[in-house]
Amino acid sequence: MSGEYDTGSGAVTVERRSPEAVFGLLGDESRLRILQALGETPDEPVPFSELHRRSEVDDSGRFNYHLGKLRGTFVRRADDGYELTYAGRQVIGAMYAGIYTANATVETIPVDGACPVCGGDLAAAYAEETARVDCTECEDFYNEFAFPPGSLDQFDPEELPLAFDHWMSHVMRGVAAGFCQTCAGRMEGRLVVDEEGERLAGLPAHVAYACDRCGSIATASGGTPTMFHPAVTGFLYDHGFETGHSPTWLLGDIGLPTGDLVSEDPPRMRVRLEHDGEAVVAMVEADAGISSVERTSA
Structure with missing residues (x-):
């Protein structure tokens, strides 16, 4: 679902996904480990190999699969590796704050x-x-x-x-x-x-x-x-x-x-x-x- 409107100084486009689709992405321990690994240095992109090591997901194919699922919503590709999106930072922040746990x-x-x-x-x-x-x-x-x-x-x-x-x-x-x-x-x-x-x-x-x-x-x-x-x-x-x-x-x-x-x-x-x-x-x-x-x- 998406929407576009004109503010008078330029169009604003907002694309939305269903909550079920977004929060369903978090229903796997490997994906949470990847997010937590990125949250260790939230202001610095993490290279692929380092992210793999930090997340402790042993199987490289499994790691690739779950990282791919998170990309575009909670994780994005940066020049020097991977980093949290705003949504990813919010999830990590909520975990640290104990809001859900x-x-x-x-x-x-x-x-x-x-x-x-x-x-x-x-x-x-x-x-x-x-x-x-x-x-x-x-x-x-x-x-x-x-x-x-x-x-x-x-x-x-x-x-x-x-x-x-x-x-x-x-x-x-x-x-x-x-x-x-x-x-x-x-x-x-x-x-x-x-x-x-x-x-x-x-x-x-x-x-x-x-x-x-x-x-x-x-x-x-x-x-x-x-x-x-x-x-x-x-x-x-x-x-x-x-x-x-x-x-x-x-x-x-x-x-x-x-x-x-x-x-x-x-x-x-x-x-x-x-x-x-x-x-x-x-x-x-x-x-x-x-x-x-x-x-x-x-």
């Missing part, structure tokens, strides 16, 4: 930090491929998101809360930019007005993102998209908070975002951060995009 649980871990809302204790936990960091004393601060199980054993237990938080920031940056973490499809955002008692982080609206290809959904505080705008990250950095590096719970040291609705139909929200005599104000539009940012004296 690992199942894990992490018991509750105390977090070195305080709830930015109430000052209470924070705790992190992991189960069913989901990480959670929340306050043990109030229900107003919590982060819950998917985290690859194969990454857990790279960290000591006390390091996991920060690892969870960094992963969440990494994912949300991509989502806010319009890319689905699951399938790399296009994410469409929207600003959703909340009722009293249902507000996230005390803001009158939250943002919801949906993938128009696989249907994945991500929900976050209405202030989240502002955190990745250069003017806001600069303001935060100047006041000691590094977006994507500082734990999100430390945002309380600067001051949590406040917000007010400019309109409900279409929804528009003004988000304000204030600290040490300065403020930055951003406008979140109905599509969860940022239309303006202004930095002023508080």
Whole structure:
């Protein structure tokens, strides 16, 4: 199956094969060995003889046969040998991440930090491929998101809360930019007005993102998209908070975002951060995009 469309600056052609045909290629141990052998040096083509040696497929005819089956989908011929395609890299990455091969649980871990809302204790936990960091004393601060199980054993237990938080920031940056973490499809955002008692982080609206290809959904505080705008990250950095590096719970040291609705139909929200005599104000539009940012004296 294939499709072609004109973007105005040139035609884009996409050829698709059925999932059954593609994933059926992986149903052989020799083919997985070949992919793993290429994954040992993912940035360098591997010569034929070296790939044969690494894969430990003894019979040369069998090796040739299975390599040929992988070519064009997971493997391609390069000038100096063979290399993984993007799809091949994704398969190897999923294997390392344990997405298909690992199942894990992490018991509750105390977090070195305080709830930015109430000052209470924070705790992190992991189960069913989901990480959670929340306050043990109030229900107003919590982060819950998917985290690859194969990454857990790279960290000591006390390091996991920060690892969870960094992963969440990494994912949300991509989502806010319009890319689905699951399938790399296009994410469409929207600003959703909340009722009293249902507000996230005390803001009158939250943002919801949906993938128009696989249907994945991500929900976050209405202030989240502002955190990745250069003017806001600069303001935060100047006041000691590094977006994507500082734990999100430390945002309380600067001051949590406040917000007010400019309109409900279409929804528009003004988000304000204030600290040490300065403020930055951003406008979140109905599509969860940022239309303006202004930095002023508080």
